[in-house]
Amino acid sequence: MVYTVTFNPALDYVMNLESISTDDINRTRSEELYYGGKGINVSAILTRLEIPNIALGFTAGFTGQKIKEMMNSDGIKNDFIELDNGFTRINVKIKYGTELDINANGPGIRKEKIEELFGKLKSLKNGDYLILAGSVPPDLPDDLYSKILEKLDGRGVNAVVDTTGNQLLNVLKYKPFLIKPNHHELSELFGEEMDTTEKITVYARKLKEMGAKNVLVSRGGDGALLIDEYGKVYLRDAVKGKLVNSVGCGDSMVAGFTAGYIKSHDYGEALKLSVASSAATAFSSELAKADEIHNIYKTL
Template identity: 55%
Template sequence: MIYTITFNPALDYIVKVEDFRLGEVNRTSSEEIYAGGKGINVSIVLRNLGIDNKALGYIAGFTGREIEKKVKEFGCKTDFIELNEGMSRINVKIKASEESEINGSGPSITEKDLEKLYIKLEELSNDDILVLAGSIPKTLPENIYETIMQRLNDRGIKFIVDTTGKLLMNVLKYSPFLIKPNHHELAELFNVELKNEDDIVYYAKKLIDLGAQNVVISRAGDGAILVNSKLEVFKSDVPKGVLKNSVGAGDSMVAGFIAGYLKNKDLVEAFKMGVATGSASAFSEGLATEEKVYELLNQIK
């Protein structure tokens, strides 16, 4: 089974305003509400690709119940922990001549709430996949990903970690199956300027040396690079299309990689599937659908 964890999910309230004016009453031309959060995005795209998974994490209040409802509407299984106080956050995304965001902070998560999650994670066993994605709320310890991987490290679980900075660097010793920084995040990890592809490959290999099994570096319109545990390097272009949506493209790449890998355990095919799925979300108003992914897959070289 594939499990995703979203510590701080949200309702993403997306509004389009033709001529947004600060300090005045503005009228929307369209409105949409989605369940948001990196782990949730991975779960939804996996389900769109026909792959069962279970979304874990925390919800609170009426917004939390709406998040769970929307995730279930995509056919995903859920096992969220409902907090007694607070409410899951609402993120407001204003699409006008420029895009602006107002992100909520979310509810507090206590040590007792964490223990409830640890109990659920005890169910995981050999060949399960656990996706740890995104930032964490301020109320959680900074080493939470590290703690989870340490507790489960001897079970044969494949860890996929999509986060940045210290959160990522501190888990490399537990040999995550896949990490997916973009090229900007890679530069920040080592506090360097990446001038060309050779620089990207050099520092991606350093992440392998530090413990990662597979590293995918996403590069937006310039494609992506995969470095595996044998230090083999694979480079991909991106298919042609019109960018419509940058939200969830990276999460979709993670979901596509998982889906591709599960077919025949081929890392290159997984990489191609990841690029196609990330592109499918980027070229759509919402998250990638199976039809759009396979439409793009044959274009990946």
């Protein structure tokens, strides 16, 4: 089974307008409501790729309830812990030719609730995957992901970690199955400009030496580089096409890789499905649909 964790899910309220004025009331042309959060996005793509998975994490209040209803109607299995304070955040995306994003903070998560998550993770067993994607809310410690992996250590659970900075560095000693920094995050980790494939290879290898089993570095429109558990380097150009939306590309990449590996046990195949899934999301206004992913996959 694959489990994803989303600490701070969100409803995205997208408001489409012609223009914005501070002198008058602004009226939308249309509006849409999506659910999201990195782990949830990964769960959505895994579900579309027919990989059984359960989305874990924390929800609160009426917005949390709405997210669960929307996920249930899309067939995305979930088992969130309900917080008894506040409500799951609503992020506002104002689109008027350009885009203004206002992301909310979200409810605080008390220590007992984190313990409840640890309790749920006790049921994970050998061969399961645990996907920790995204940043942790600012009031939680930056060793939270490593605390989770510490509890799973020695149980044969494959951890996939897509995060940045110390949260990422702290998990390496637990030998995660996969980490997926983008090239900017790799630059920040080592204080070096990642402007060539050679440099990216050197620093991706360093992350492998520090403990990661597989290191996948995404490079936006410049494709991706993978160093697999045997040290083999794979390079893939990005798929050519018109970028419509970059939100969720990284999550689609993580989901595609995990799904590809579960299906084939071949890292080249995993990278292929990963690139196809992320490109399909890049070329679509929402997260990619299954047929969009498969159509691109067939061309690779």
